[in-house]
Amino acid sequence: MKNQFPRSSRREEAQINCRLPTTGCRFGFEPRCLGCYGILLLLALICAGNLFAADANADFSAANELYAKGKFTDAATAYEKILQTGGQSPSLLFNYGNAEFKAGKLGEAIAAYRQAELLAPRDAELRANLGFVRNQVQGATLRESRWQDWIGSLTLNEGALLTAGFFWMTFALLAARQVRPALAPKLRGATRLAVALTICSGAVLALQAANHFNSSVAVVTGSEATARSGPFDDAQTAFTARDGAELKVLDRHDDWVQVADAAGKIGWLSRKQVEVLPGA
């Protein structure tokens, strides 16, 4: 579909898709019919969604063109503008990260890649770029442990859906054994397997959730950030972190976050100096 229409006609395409059925309505459109109003509302929502998507796609293409011309800062701004609408996708964040990296902002790039990784943790290109940019970071930086890397290969939602699937399957099998007792012997193995899978996936989900909600990471986005011994500007300097350094978030206080670097040094950073991200 995308190859059949030039870019300039995408908005028109979306509008064509939004035309309401005026004849031959299978529901026999009548003004007083609640069902018909519901359908109208649904179609309106779909149309709005398509229009929004068409706009975003056009903006995305424009940002890509800026990137291709070497205007990386402008491209990063254009990508960020799309992100500010509230929508996000792995590709959008990936390109945003690329543009920020090319613009010389390692921290912004790493933050973008990490956010993209939350949506698409198995994207090889994303991991390659994240690894590449991390290698450019000077000084100590936090690296995910092996188990974090392992459980991070699934998104939290994927883990939740997987666990829910096994959970539903387990109780469906248990219910089937009650409804059809004759099938109980045949379903015994499958039931045990489902229970085991539920327990395992549940354990992984618990780890994922703990990591996601309790292991936040702060990425330094300035050229250099000075961590202080307390959450106020006049506090003594604890250590300095370079652009792109990833730090473990220990605590938060107003506009300050307490962080620890890879060497274990602890200090407070202003929120303006870092971007705080959830764990993988």
Add this chain to the structure above:
Amino acid sequence: MLDRFCRIVILGFAACLIITSGRAASFTASLDRDTVTLGEQATLSLKFEGVQPQDAPALPTVAGLRVQYVGPSSSFSFINGQTSSSITYNYLVAPQRDGEFVIPAMRVDVNGQQFSSSPLKLTASKVNAPSSAAVNSGGEVAFLKFVFPKNKIYIGEPVVGRLELYLRDDVQNFGNFQLTGAPTDGLSAGKIAELQNQRRRVLVGNRTYTVIPLAVPLTSVKAGPLTLGPFTASAVVVLPSQNDGGDSIIRQFFNQGEQKQVALATDPVSVESLPLPEQNKPANFTGAVGNFTMTATAGPTNVTVGDPITVHVQISGRGAFDALTLPAQDAWRDFKTYPPTTKLEPGDPFGFQGAKTFEQIISPQNSDVHELPALTFSFFNPDDGKYHTITQAAMPLVVRSAGSTTLPVIAANKNAAPENQTPQDILPIKENMGTLAQAGVPLIARPAFLALQGVPVLAFLAALVWRKRTDSLANNPRLRRQRAVAALIASGMDDLMKYAAENKPDEFFATLFRLLQEQLGERLDCPASAITENVIDEHPILSRAPTTTLDALREQFQLCNQARYAPVRGSGELNSVAAQFEKLIGQLREVKA
């Protein structure tokens, strides 16, 4: 190890003998011959009688002489009660040039005694190739020939000369062949090696010779007249023993032969080395001399600006591959180029034939590039004395701007491990944005999602309850009958109301009687057909029922009986009876069975 042990034993034994001997100590130095030809070796012996030095004496250095220590030997004699012993240290002496050499007198200190030897003279003469007459007469046991296929060569042209060793038919064996001189001034010589499977036998004069050919790879490096040789060599040949005693047949089979060292030399060969012509020399000529062909491939051909393209260029044919280089391609100005890697697949032992592959990484610098420009390679062919230029046609390329995202397939070296290569830059951006999703709370933190997980639990609990009730019913026939009768009564009531409305007393009372039987049968746990009015007074269960219930029951039975004889009733009366019956059923259900 064994050799060392034997040496220690011999020296120890010799030392004991020398100590016990009564003769005066002496030291002498001698050569086994005083004249040798170049390539031959003489043996120098340092003999100690009646004395044992600690170690082999060090010889003075003589320019032009190469000396190699061989080892000691000892002797012992016992004559007329007089013992004598000696130890001799042996050295091989090989002149490196012709002329006269003097080994100066040597002074040796043994156990505080000073010994000295006389100077020794050794004359080394040049080896000359045997004359044709001598060769044809069959008098030469072995001789050497050098054959060079050309008398004119170009600088850089590789040529393989042949050094042929001729061994007469009576040579039983030969060994220790050593080239002692291989003057190839103005030519670069490669490793000399025997040409395998090319030994042959030829008739020279009236004798048969075995020819052992050796290849001498040569490349001219200097223009002008050049002289190859004379090549000189030495070898040890084994000839039949001259001892004519004994039986001839036994001699033929058991003759161990006599070793003879021979010095060999070739005639010098003159060659004219020509410089490469300046006329018509291509601009990109880099010195390749030979006869070559070229093939080139490049991939991938659909790339983004800055992506690597691997160009494989293979040059094959005959020539000096060591010096072969890929010329700089001026037409690649729109590409960033990296130093090529090379791989040589030799087609012969000398590296004068085969194929050389160049692998070069280039990357287009802008999207205006539409082709890989034609690749050119120039060489000088000495066979026709002309320069040739091979051109590989331009290869079309599709180069997208950096905004395009299709990831190119990098045609890497097969031996390389891509995963181990350090990336030089980030991967390009993606063209498709994909589906935009609103960032939100994870599923696991949404109450609706968590509440939804209660559905399978509830379903299971429902199934469990249903199962329990089903099991309970299956194991309780009275309960099952109670439920069946209740259902029958419920449907029977509808029938009664219908019959009452239609004023059908016969059907009404027949149904009423049947329902009474069913309900009482269920309560009294006996077949319904066995129920009559008499059970009211006779059955013990009913005796515990309230009197009003029993009276109502009797009345219902009597009404049923009366209806058989006085069937005329009105709808109103029938409805009244039905109401009484419904009330009675309720009372009967209260009776404990």
